[in-house]
Amino acid sequence: MIFTETAWKVFNQSIIDYHITDNVDTPVNNPYSKDSLEHLLYAKNWIDTVQWHLEDIIRDENIDPTEALKLKRTIDDSNQKRTDLVEYIDSWFLEKYKNILPNVDAKINSETPAWAVDRLxxxxxxxxxxxxxxxxxxxxxxxRKNCSVKLNTLLEQQEDLSEAIDQLLFDIENGNIKMKVYKQMKMYNDESLNPILYQNVKKCVN
Incomplete structure (x- = not known):
């Protein structure tokens, strides 16, 4: 099966599984083997699905401010986990393609396979x-009519993005594109990089 067909199937399985309870506190029950790419894809989409609904909840105009702040912290944590999962998926691809020698004129893509998969x-x-x-x-x-038009556009995007991802993997496999990964280095959660956080730490020490 083509990679994006597998990914799309796994993503939709995760989405359907989540909506059995439709509750952001539902623990993930990943059906795939831990050493498989499918396991990473399912875990990635589960995080995305939970965060999708957290973003819905926090937009309630009548939400209690204290609860909203707790949700914001949860969303921040979710964003970090999402980034970590993307990097794990890129590590999987790096391992897969580690013995491929890029061509002399090989180019670098603007995004890694996993960040394209994140968009999918x-x-x-x-x-x-x-x-x-x-x-x-x-x-x-x-x-309903307007949403049907938007749905058709989204499905067209799915086809185009899937083709682009599969082409990217094909080019990496054939040495036409060299895979290079940079860590995202998120700063807002890091006590040594976020001024608000490290100033608070300093205050506590003093």
Missing amino acids: SILALKVYHMKLEAQRESASDEH
């Missing part, structure tokens, strides 16, 4: 929820 995971969520809106009986005909 989010796109799977957009497709799922836009399809719900296009079929929502309580919505107006105009709303």
